[in-house]
Amino acid sequence: MLKKLCLGSAALSAVLLASCGDKPAPKEVKEVVAAIKIDPATIERTPTKNAYFGDLHVHTKNSFDAFITGTRTTADDAYRFAKGATIDNGAGKDITISGPPLDFYGVTDHGEYMGVVAAMRDKDNPISKSETAKSIFGIFGGGRDARMQAFMKVGTTIVTGEPLEDIYDREFIDSAWAENVAAAEKHNEPGIFTTFAAYEYTNMNIIGDIDDNFGATNLHRNVVFRDKAPTRLFTTLDSTNPENLWEWMNEQRANGIDVLAIPHNSNASNGQMFAMTTTDGSPLTKAYAENRMLNEPIVEMTQVKGTSETHPLLSPEDEFADHELYEILVGMPVPAEKVPGSFVRQALSRGIGLEGELGANPYAFGFIGSTDAHVSSSSLSEENFFGKFPHDTELSNRRSIPPKGAKTWEDAQAEEGDLDIISTAQYGASGLAGVWAKANTRDEIFDAMAAKETFATSGPRLKTRFFAGAYSDDILSSSDMLEQAYANGSPMGGNIEGGEASPDFIAWAIKDPEGYPLQRIQVVKVWSEGGKNMERIYDVACAGGAAPDPVTRRCPDNGARVDLETCKTNDETGSGELKALWSDPDYQAGQSTAYYLRVLENPKCRWSTWDAMRNGTPPNPDMHATLQDRAWSSAIWVQ
Numbered sequence: 001m002l003k004k005l006c007l008g009s010a011a012l013s014a015v016l017l018a019s020c021g022d023k024p025a026p027k028e029v030k031e032v033v034a035a036i037k038i039d040p041a042t043i044e045r046t047p048t049k050n051a052y053f054g055d056l057h058v059h060t061k062n063s064f065d066a067f068i069t070g071t072r073t074t075a076d077d078a079y080r081f082a083k084g085a086t087i088d089n090g091a092g093k094d095i096t097i098s099g100p101p102l103d104f105y106g107v108t109d110h111g112e113y114m115g116v117v118a119a120m121r122d123k124d125n126p127i128s129k130s131e132t133a134k135s136i137f138g139i140f141g142g143g144r145d146a147r148m149q150a151f152m153k154v155g156t157t158i159v160t161g162e163p164l165e166d167i168y169d170r171e172f173i174d175s176a177w178a179e180n181v182a183a184a185e186k187h188n189e190p191g192i193f194t195t196f197a198a199y200e201y202t203n204m205n206i207i208g209d210i211d212d213n214f215g216a217t218n219l220h221r222n223v224v225f226r227d228k229a230p231t232r233l234f235t236t237l238d239s240t241n242p243e244n245l246w247e248w249m250n251e252q253r254a255n256g257i258d259v260l261a262i263p264h265n266s267n268a269s270n271g272q273m274f275a276m277t278t279t280d281g282s283p284l285t286k287a288y289a290e291n292r293m294l295n296e297p298i299v300e301m302t303q304v305k306g307t308s309e310t311h312p313l314l315s316p317e318d319e320f321a322d323h324e325l326y327e328i329l330v331g332m333p334v335p336a337e338k339v340p341g342s343f344v345r346q347a348l349s350r351g352i353g354l355e356g357e358l359g360a361n362p363y364a365f366g367f368i369g370s371t372d373a374h375v376s377s378s379s380l381s382e383e384n385f386f387g388k389f390p391h392d393t394e395l396s397n398r399r400s401i402p403p404k405g406a407k408t409w410e411d412a413q414a415e416e417g418d419l420d421i422i423s424t425a426q427y428g429a430s431g432l433a434g435v436w437a438k439a440n441t442r443d444e445i446f447d448a449m450a451a452k453e454t455f456a457t458s459g460p461r462l463k464t465r466f467f468a469g470a471y472s473d474d475i476l477s478s479s480d481m482l483e484q485a486y487a488n489g490s491p492m493g494g495n496i497e498g499g500e501a502s503p504d505f506i507a508w509a510i511k512d513p514e515g516y517p518l519q520r521i522q523v524v525k526v527w528s529e530g531g532k533n534m535e536r537i538y539d540v541a542c543a544g545g546a547a548p549d550p551v552t553r554r555c556p557d558n559g560a561r562v563d564l565e566t567c568k569t570n571d572e573t574g575s576g577e578l579k580a581l582w583s584d585p586d587y588q589a590g591q592s593t594a595y596y597l598r599v600l601e602n603p604k605c606r607w608s609t610w611d612a613m614r615n616g617t618p619p620n621p622d623m624h625a626t627l628q629d630r631a632w633s634s635a636i637w638v639q
Contacts, residue, residue, distance in 0.1 A: 002408055003459070004175075004414055010360075011488065014326055015049070023549040027484045032333040032578050034382035037189065037190070038189070038190045038191050039190070039443070039479065040190040040191070040439075040441040040442070040443065040601075041189040043440075043441060044439065045438040045444070046438050047438065047483075048482035048486065049436040049437055049438055049453070049482075049484075050436070050437065050438075050440075050484060051434055051435070051436055051463045052103035052104060052194075052434070052435050052437055052440050052445060053102055053103050053104075053432050053433065053457075053461050054082075054102050054103050054105055054106070054194070054432070054433050054435075054445075055082070055102060055105055055184055055370045055371050055373070055378045055432065055433060056103030056104075056105075056106040056107070056108065056196065056198060056222055056224060056262065056368065056370045056433055057106070057108050057200075057222050057262075057300065057303060057370030057371055057372045058078050058105065058106065058107050058108060058265060058370075058371065058373050058377070058378065059071070059107070059108065059109055059110070059372075059373065059374040059375075060073055060074050060075050060077070060078055060107055060180075060376045061073060061074060061118050061199075061376075062074075062075070062110075062114050062115040062118060062176050062179075063109040063110045063114070063200075063374065063375065064110055064112070064116065064117040064154060064155075065110070065155075066109075066374040066375070066389075066390045067117045067118045068136075068151060068416045069090070069374065069389045069390055069391065070090035070091055070389070070390035070391065071089075071090040071374055071376065071389075072088070072090055072388060073088065073090065073375065073376035073377075073475055074179075074183065074240070075109075075183035075376075075503015076183045076186070076187070076621075077180065077376050078105065078107050078182060078183075078377065079105055079107070079184070079186075079187035079193075079195060080187075080201060080377035081095070081096075081097060081376060081378075082097065082102045082105040082193070082377075082378070083102075083187070083193055084096070084097060085560075087376060087377060089375045089377070089386055089390050089393065090375055090389075090390030091390035091391055091393060091394075092365055093386065093390075093393050095375070095377050095379075095386050095584055097378060097380070097381075098281055098380050098381035098384060099381075099461060099512075099514050100543060101193065101381070102193075102378070103193065103194065103440050104193070104194035104195065104196070104433075104435075104440065105187075105193070105194075105195055105196075106184075106195065106196040106197075106198040106222070106224055107180055107183065107184070107198065107203060107376075108198045108199055108200045108222045108223075108224075109174075109176075109180060109199055109200065110158075110199070110200045110202045110235075110273045111177075111200060111201060111202070111223075111233040111234070111235035112157075112158045112202050112235045112236055112237050113154060113158075113167065113173065113237075113354065113490075114173050114176040114177055114180075114199070114233070115135075115172065115173060115175070115176025115177075115179070116167050116168075116169065116172065116176075117154070119169070119172060120132070120133035120136060120137060121133075121137060122181050126169075127167055127169060127172065127477045129466050130166040130167050131166055131248070132150060132153070132154070132164050132166050132167045133167065133458050135150035135359055136150045136151045136154075139141075142500070147628045154167070157237070157329060158202050158204065158236055158237070159204045159205075159206055159216055159236075159240075159422055160206075160240070161236050161237055161238075161239065161240040162237075163237045168233070168237065169302050169495055171541045173233075173555045174231055174232055177199065177229075177231075177232075177233055177471065178231070180197065180199070180582075181197045183195075184196060184197045184198075184355055185197075188442070189560070190362055190439075190440070190441045190442075191439060191440055191441065192440065193286065193440070194440055194441060194442055194445055195442075196224050196225060196226075196442065196446075197224075197225045197229040198222055198223060198224040198225065199222070199223055199596075200220055200221070200222050200223070201220065201221045201223055201235060201236065201242070201245055201261070202220050202235070202236055203219040203220055203221065203240055203242055203245075204216040204217060204218060204219060204220070204236075205217045205240075205270070205272060207270065209548070214358055217268065217269050217270035217271075217272050218264075218265045218266075218268040218269050219242065219263075219269055219272060220263070220264055220265060221242060221245065221261040221262060221263050221296070222261065222262045222264060223245075223249070223259060223260075223261045223262075224261070224262065224371070224449075225252075225257060225258065225259050225267065226257075226259065226442060226443065226446040227258070227442045227443070227446075228256065228257045228258075229257065230252055230257055234248040234249075234494045239281070241279045241534040242261075242279060243279055243288070243291075243565070245261065246261070246291050246292065246294075246295040246296075246306045247492065249261065249295050250291075250294075250295070254403035258446065260295060260296065260298070260368075260446075260449060261295050261296050262296065262298055262299060262368065263296055263299045263300065264299070264300035264303060264370070264372065265300065265303060265305050265308065265326075265372065266299065266300075266308045266342050266343065266344065266347075266568045267305070267306050267307070267308040267311075267325070267342050267343060268305060268326060268342070268451075269327050269341070269342045270338040270342065271338040271339070271341030271342050272341060272342075273341065273342060273347075274341050274342070274343075274344075274347035274350060274363055275341050276341070276350065276354075276391075284354060284358060285358065286358045286359050286360045286600040288362060288468075289354065289355075289358055289360035289361060289362035290360045292362045292364060293333060293360070293364060293365070294362065294458075296365065297365060297366060297449065297450055297451075297452055298365055298366040298367065298368050298452060298454055298634070299344060299365045299366075299367065299368075299369055300369060300431075300456075301344055301367040301368065301369055301431070301456035301550070301632055302324070302369040302428075302430045302431035302457075302632075303369065303370055303371055303372045303428075303430055304371050304372045304373065304379070304387070304388045304428055304429075304430060305326045305372060305388075305423075305424065305426075305427065305428075306324050306325055306326025306430075307324045307325070307428070307430065307431075307458065308343055308344050309321075309323070309340070309343065309344055309345055309598075309632060310344070310345040311325065311339050311342075311343050312344065312345050313339050314339060314340065314343055314345070314346050314525040314533075315345065317537075318535075318537055319602065320598070320630075322624075323458070323615050323627065323628070323630065324428040324430060324458065324507020324627065326426050326428075327426060336489075339586060344365075344367070345524065345535060345571050346527060346533050347363040347365075348363060348364075348526045348594045348596075348635060349526045349527060349533035349534060349535065349594075350363055350527050350528070350533065350552050351363030351594075352526070352527055352528045352573050352592050352593070352594060352637075353528035353531060353533075355482070355592065356528070356592070360497075360545075364594075364635075364637060365452065365634075366449070366452025366453070366454045366492070366634030366635070367454060367455060367456040367490075367596070367632050367633070367634045367635075368433035368434070368435075368449070368456050369430060369431025369432045369434075369456035369457055369458065370431060370432070370433055371430065371431065371432075372388060373388060374388050374389050375387075375388070375389065376388055378432075379429055380429055380430070380431075380432065380459040380460075380608055381429055381459065381461070381607075382429050382439055382605060382607045382610060382627070382629075383462050383497050383567075383602060383605075383607070383610050385427075385607035385610075387424060387427055388423075388424075388427055388449075389424075389493060392424045392427065395611060395615075396423050397424040397425075398425060398608065398611060399424070399425035399608070399620055399622075399623075400425070400607070400608035400609075400611035400612055400615075400616070400619075400620055400623070401488075401611055401612055401615040401617050401620075402617055404606065406617075407480065407616075408617065408618060409617075409618065409620065409621055422491070423580045424462060425608070425620075425623065428458070428607075429458075429459050429607055430458040430459050431456055431457055431459060432456070432457045432458075432459060432460075432461065433454065433456065434454060434455040434456065434457060434461075434463070434464075435448040435449060435453065435455075436448055436453045436454070436455075436465070436491065436492075437453075444564070447518060450492055451494075452492070452493025452494070453491050453492055453493045453494075453634065454492070454493065454578070454634050455492065455632060455633045455634060456630055456631065456632045457481050457629070457630070457631040457632075458629045458630050458631070459629055460511075460512035460515040460516070460534065460601065460629050460631075461512045461513075461514075461515065461519070462509060462510065462511050462515060462599060462601065462631050463509065463510045464507075464508065464509045464521075464597055464599050464631045464632075464633050465485075465491070465492070465506070465507075465508040465633070466491065466504075466505070466506065466507060466508075466595075466596070466633040466634075466636060467485040467486075467489045467491050467492075467505065467506040468489050468490055468494075468496050468503045468504070468505050468595065468605075468636045468638065469485070469488045469490060469496060469503060469504060469634075470488050470503070470504060471484065471488060471489065471490065471504040471506065471581065472484075473484070473581070474582075475581060476506070476579050476581055481506075489503070489506075489580075490595075490636055491636075492518075492596070492633040492634040492635065492636060493634040493635070493636070494636055494637075495636070495637045495638075495639055496636065496637075496638055496639070497638075497639055498589060498591075498592075498593075498638040498639060499589065500589050501583075502581055502583040502584040502585075502587035503583070503584075503585065503638060504581060504582075505523065505540075505542060505581070505582045505583065505584075505595065505636075506580075506581055507521045507523060507578075507579070507580045507581075507582060507597055508577075508578070508580075509520075509521050509541075509577070509578050509579075509597070509631065510576070510577045510601040511574075511575070511576050511577070511601070515601065515629070516530055516569065516571065516574065516601040516602050516604055516629065517543065517560075517571050517572075517573070517576060517601065517602050518543060518574055518575045518576070518577070518578050518592065518599060518600070518601055518602070519542075519543050519555070519558055519560060519573055519574055519575075519600045519602050519628065520539050520541065520542050520543065520555045520578070520599075520600050521539070521540050521541040521578050521580060521597060521598075521599050521600075522537050522538060522539050522597065522598045522599075522600070523537070523538045523582060523584075523595055523596075523597060524536075524537050524542065524595070524596050524597070524598055525538070525584065525586075525593060525594075525595050526593065526594045526595075526596075526635070527591055527592065527593040527594070529591075536586065537553065537598075538553045538582070538584075538585075539553055539554050539555045539560075540580040540582040541578040541579060541580040542555035542556065542558070542571060542578075543555070543558040543560075543574045543575040543578070544558060544573070544575065545601075546558070555567055558573045558602075559573045559605075560573045560574060560603055561573075562603050562604060562605055562625075562626045563618060564605070564609060564613070564618075564619060564625055564626075565613065565636040566613065567604070567605035567609065567613050568609055569602060569603070569604060571602065573602065574601070574602040576585050578599070592637070592638065592639055593637070594630060594635040594636070594637050594638075595632060595635060595636050595638065596633050596635040596636070597631075597632065597633035598631070598632050599630055599631045599632075600628045600629075600630050601628055601629045601630065602628070603626040603627065603628050604626060604627065604628075605626055606619075606623065606624055606625060606627045607626070608620055608623045609623075609625045609626065
């Protein structure tokens with residue numbers, strides 16, 4: 001079943017099979033020397049907080065789907081990469097992070113069968129003698145199809161929650177988890193580089209019957225521990241109901257192990273991630289809403305498999321709603337009727353409506369981004385995008401240049417066996433988690449995530465801040481602006497009580513020092529009215545100091561353009577910093593509303609266009625030639 005369970009395309013399944021052979025050991029090109037450990041209590045705290053950037057969704061060879069596709073790097077390699085080391089991507093390509101080292105990182109290998117597939121290839125490990133190991137790695141013969149079917153049995157058990165007993169060695173899985181925890185401890189450098197012990201709870205629901213090969217929905221969660229980790233994980237092989245995961249997390253918290261979970265890739269959840277019922281179809285309750293928010297205070301807005309903010313079908317008046325949409329579930333196209341319930345903006349509105357009914361909001365979450373990298377490394381640059389899996393660097397998988405040496409897409413002939421859906425072609429160079437914290441330590445960053453003072457970016461390290469409260473007209477020019485902002489209002493992720501007039505909102509963004517100029521800041525307003533999801537978008541700061549049109553609420557065209565033959569841009573049209581003090585012209589007293597910022601850079605070439613430009617061929621007409629990278633603040637709720 002689920003012929004395309006792990007990779008989402010038959011073409012990449014062929015890559016998976018080819019990757020079952022031996023791989024050379026990863027090359028170490030550059031080592032990064034760890035700093036001397038510092039007592040976190042001695043680190044200076046900044047009351048007005050600093051922005052820190054990281055990735056909390058990274059896989060190594062200990063993930064079943066990463067190893068089978070060729071990844072051989074470890075959690076240790078992943079942390080070295082985040083600090084600036086060059087590592088091997090599993091296909092013989094050296095990769096280094098774009099830009100300076102990250103501030104924090106979390107390896108999130110799949111908890112289900114953690115390390116087991118790698119152990120199947122180790123002749124000294126008893127797991128390699130199992131019937132499943134022999135069938136996957138060809139000892140019994142039977143060819144690629146037989147090996148594929150054997151491997152897919154592993155994936156199927158993750159979906160059903162019924163483990164394969166001959167490889168479900170809990171003690172060995174515990175030891176693989178202990179190795180990942182040890183790597184996090186080794187690389188944690190308070191004040192310099194923060195690591196978190198973490199893993200992925202790989203929840204999926206089958207579409208159709210188990211044997212139908214219709215695909216599966218993505219309901220995964222990344223589970224992140226503050227500073228202590230349990231010795232044994234809770235996975236879908238314990239229960240496929242995420243509500244049982246939350247109860248396990250509550251037990252960990254009661255035992256002194258603080259933890260939170262981050263839902264990801266909701267755009268491929270088939271409408272289930274932000275449903276209007278519990279997992280078993282029962283009506284939502286106040287207890288459910290409170291338990292969910294306790295355990296899942298933030299969600300992953302963007303990653304390599306697309307952006308989950310909104311969809312043109314949900315936001316037809318939002319001209320920027322089609323940013324890096326991912327059009328497939330795990331193994332099949334996303335049905336249009338299943339878009340509702342899969343995107344974050346609509347979930348904010350649903351949550352406001354549910355709070356009126358239940359007295360609690362299950363969807364009052366903050367935002368982060370991360371990558372879902374399966375090569376131990378975050379790929380964040382359009383110009384140098386190396387993808388999710390080792391073989392994503394192959395142009396035949398990327399679909400960015402015409403096949404068979406053709407110079408135009410009109411002359412291109414489809415490769416035999418090609419499918420309309422190729423995952424690699426839809427992947428995006430995204431995303432990053434941003435937090436506002438007093439210091440770069442586990443406690444401070446974890447607290448920021450729990451408080452939802454977080455933001456997401458689609459790759460660049462652009463900073464955004466958002467406050468609501470009662471502010472003076474000259475606050476933007478005040479030397480103590482941030483002190484006033486915190487003292488007289490709430491930052492992103494918080495709540496304020498609404499009055500008769502609109503609160504004052506501070507919107508602020510600063511470009512990535514190595515990135516593209518900013519084009520605009522937008523305020524996205526979300527509310528619920530008569531059971532309907534409502535939204536409105538306001539441009540509040542425009543490049544060059546221009547004023548938004550009072551009717552359209554949009555900035556004028558700032559003239560930013562991209563030359564598709566060279567990928568050069570006219571950067572002088574954008575701004576390095578944008579700032580605004582704004583109040584809602586359509587504010588209604590008594591209406592519960594969520595507001596968040598969306599910051600847009602000037603347009604640039606998408607990674608697929610960079611490939612085409614280097615090849616001397618036009619961009620694939622089925623892909624966006626350009627994109628506008630962006631950041632999203634967590635919302636502020638006006639009650």
